[in-house]
Amino acid sequence: MEQGRAHRQGMAKGSKPVPVRALANPCMIKWARERANLEMDSLRGRFPRIEEWESGKRMPTVKQLRMFAKSVHVPFGFLYYSEPPDETTLLKDFRTVEGKPIRKPSPSLIETLSVCSIRQDWYREHARREGLSKVRFVGSLSCGLDPEVAGKKICEAIGSDFDSGTQGNFSRAALSRRIQMIENAGILVMISGVVGNSNKRKLDIGEFRGFAMVDTYAPLIFLNGNDSENAQSFTLAHEMAHICLGVSSLVDSNPVTSSNLPETEKWCNAVAAEVLAPISQVRRRYSEDQSLDMNLEKLSTHFKVSRQVILLRLRDCEIIDGEAVKQKWRHERAQQPRLSKSSAGGGDYYRLKTKRVSKRFADALIPSALEGTTLFRDALHMLDMGTMESFHKLARARGLE
Amino acid sequence: MTAATPPGARIYLLDTNIFLTLRRQYSRQTFVGVWDWFVQKNREGAIASIDLVWDEIKDKDIREWLTAEKFTFGGPTTESETKLREVYEWLQHSNYDQGSIERFNGKADASLIAHAAASGRIVVTEERKTRVPGPGEKEQPPHITIPNVCKALDVGCVSCIEMLQNENAKFILGKDPDQSENSS
Numbered sequence: 001m002e003q004g005r006a007h008r009q010g011m012a013k014g015s016k017p018v019p020v021r022a023l024a025n026p027c028m029i030k031w032a033r034e035r036a037n038l039e040m041d042s043l044r045g046r047f048p049r050i051e052e053w054e055s056g057k058r059m060p061t062v063k064q065l066r067m068f069a070k071s072v073h074v075p076f077g078f079l080y081y082s083e084p085p086d087e088t089t090l091l092k093d094f095r096t097v098e099g100k101p102i103r104k105p106s107p108s109l110i111e112t113l114s115v116c117s118i119r120q121d122w123y124r125e126h127a128r129r130e131g132l133s134k135v136r137f138v139g140s141l142s143c144g145l146d147p148e149v150a151g152k153k154i155c156e157a158i159g160s161d162f163d164s165g166t167q168g169n170f171s172r173a174a175l176s177r178r179i180q181m182i183e184n185a186g187i188l189v190m191i192s193g194v195v196g197n198s199n200k201r202k203l204d205i206g207e208f209r210g211f212a213m214v215d216t217y218a219p220l221i222f223l224n225g226n227d228s229e230n231a232q233s234f235t236l237a238h239e240m241a242h243i244c245l246g247v248s249s250l251v252d253s254n255p256v257t258s259s260n261l262p263e264t265e266k267w268c269n270a271v272a273a274e275v276l277a278p279i280s281q282v283r284r285r286y287s288e289d290q291s292l293d294m295n296l297e298k299l300s301t302h303f304k305v306s307r308q309v310i311l312l313r314l315r316d317c318e319i320i321d322g323e324a325v326k327q328k329w330r331h332e333r334a335q336q337p338r339l340s341k342s343s344a345g346g347g348d349y350y351r352l353k354t355k356r357v358s359k360r361f362a363d364a365l366i367p368s369a370l371e372g373t374t375l376f377r378d379a380l381h382m383l384d385m386g387t388m389e390s391f392h393k394l395a396r397a398r399g400l401e
Numbered sequence: 402m403t404a405a406t407p408p409g410a411r412i413y414l415l416d417t418n419i420f421l422t423l424r425r426q427y428s429r430q431t432f433v434g435v436w437d438w439f440v441q442k443n444r445e446g447a448i449a450s451i452d453l454v455w456d457e458i459k460d461k462d463i464r465e466w467l468t469a470e471k472f473t474f475g476g477p478t479t480e481s482e483t484k485l486r487e488v489y490e491w492l493q494h495s496n497y498d499q500g501s502i503e504r505f506n507g508k509a510d511a512s513l514i515a516h517a518a519a520s521g522r523i524v525v526t527e528e529r530k531t532r533v534p535g536p537g538e539k540e541q542p543p544h545i546t547i548p549n550v551c552k553a554l555d556v557g558c559v560s561c562i563e564m565l566q567n568e569n570a571k572f573i574l575g576k577d578p579d580q581s582e583n584s585s
Contacts, residue, residue, distance in 0.1 A: 075506035076506055077505070372426055375421060
């Protein structure tokens with residue numbers, strides 16, 4: 001038995017014999033570094049021998065390897081693989097805005113997809129355990145259906161108030177309400193601007209603005225919290241349309257302004273526009289007496305969507321013709337999107353946490369962990385939390401303890 | 402209590418969730434004997450765990466207890482490293498769902514199995530084998546779990562209650578030592 005050897009007891013790091021060298025694969029160390037888009041120089045400070053590790057001349061100690069894995073945000077085990085794993089299996093069901101599969105995903109995107117996938121899996125099991133019914137919308141519509149009709153169906157099912165940001169003037173409040181309504185309909189909605197808890201690792205809206213993971217029991221929508229609130233609203237509605245089609249999607253560019261759209265994406269855009277700013281309402285609120293600019297401003301503020309979306313709506317209403325749209329479009333496109341400052345707004349950590357993991361998810365997971373059906377270790381992992389103390393605080397914040 | 406562990410007896414390596422289960426399900430105030438059993442077994446060297454599991458235990462009270470009782474959380478050894486590589490290589494070419502392999506890769510689980518494999522010890526975990534899809538349910542690659550991997554690599558794996566039963570632990574109602582002081 002190894003009883004007497006260099007065994008750590010509690011936190012006491014006693015004297016050690018020669019530290020154990022990791023039996024990692026040098027190629028995988030290199031792969032991991034490149035996957036994180038890091039040059040050797042940037043890591044040499046923390047890991048002076050990294051060059052030797054990658055060439056295989058020398059192996060890191062296990063402790064060093066663990067630290068390295070953390071630095072490059074790679075699952076530790078990958079460093080022992082004989083060849084790079086296929087990380088795209090998680091992505092294979094997604095279509096981007098231009099209809100293509102996801103190209104080279106960043107580690108941040110991969111991690112985000114991964115944790116959302118874990119939560120989805122848990123929730124699906126939970127739904128089955130509890131005998132919850134399937135979510136009706138999933139796969140309930142097809143592209144053949146007129147977008148206006150489709151939009152109406154969605155509004156009816158979610159709550160007819162979806163279009164109106166009429167309560168108050170704030171985009172943020174409108175977004176919150178829209179999210180709440182979609183969650184009430186059985187869909188998990190998660191919003192975050194960072195990976196896990198790390199304030200340093202921001203999610204790049206240039207890479208993705210959101211995604212939808214289709215599932216009959218646990219459909220899920222993720223929104224990149226760094227996007228403006230109006231843009232988030234649109235992504236939300238666009239992904240909602242995807243869920244109704246039953247097709248998973250990743251919004252990588254602005255779906256409204258992208259060219260080369262396949263039919264599916266055009267349809268989802270049209271449905272999203274109808275849901276957020278129904279044509280009948282747009283027609284009613286448009287003033288002939290005011291200039292196009294004033295109308296755009298007014299309608300955009302009322303419906304809490306971007307001016308571009310309103311422009312498209314006006315075209316759909318046939319209030320303005322294609323040529324006018326084109327001209328105005330170029331002008332609008334040149335404008336910088338207003339980035340949301342709200343993600344930085346002080347505010348309660350636990351409220352933020354709930355938004356990040358989805359209210360519906362949190363309210364299901366917490367009781368499950370408290371009653372012992374779900375292990376705390378797993379619950380903490382899915383909540384991106386490190387301590388039981390914070391878990392209990394979250395539970396109390398949700399009124400579950 | 403049980404006699405000292407004879408040589409060649411089973412040694413158990415505990416997973417993170419065992420400690421959490423203890424804390425949550427078997428409150429120390431009520432299940433005094435259970436906690437004493439763990440202390441006893443630790444002194445005999447019949448139970449232990451690994452450093453990565455220690456890192457995963459977040460509960461302050463548990464950590465205090467483990468430190469006070471000097472529980473062993475072993476670090477990596479040359480033998481466990483060799484086994485670790487075998488575990489990961491096996492994983493890589495297995496039929497499990499890639500997503501769940503990735504999660505497995507980030508936790509203490511593989512190292513726990515490797516340690517057990519290297520030293521002939523038995524893994525103790527509350528994880529259960531994966532649910533097999535029922536009739537009519539879509540065939541998906543199964544989620545990976547510790548018991549599944551242990552079975553494939555021929556490493557012993559039991560649940561907490563199975564460990565207690567294997568070791569013939571019996572917790573019999575006796576007089577509460579605190580109370581008997583007051584009643585006289």
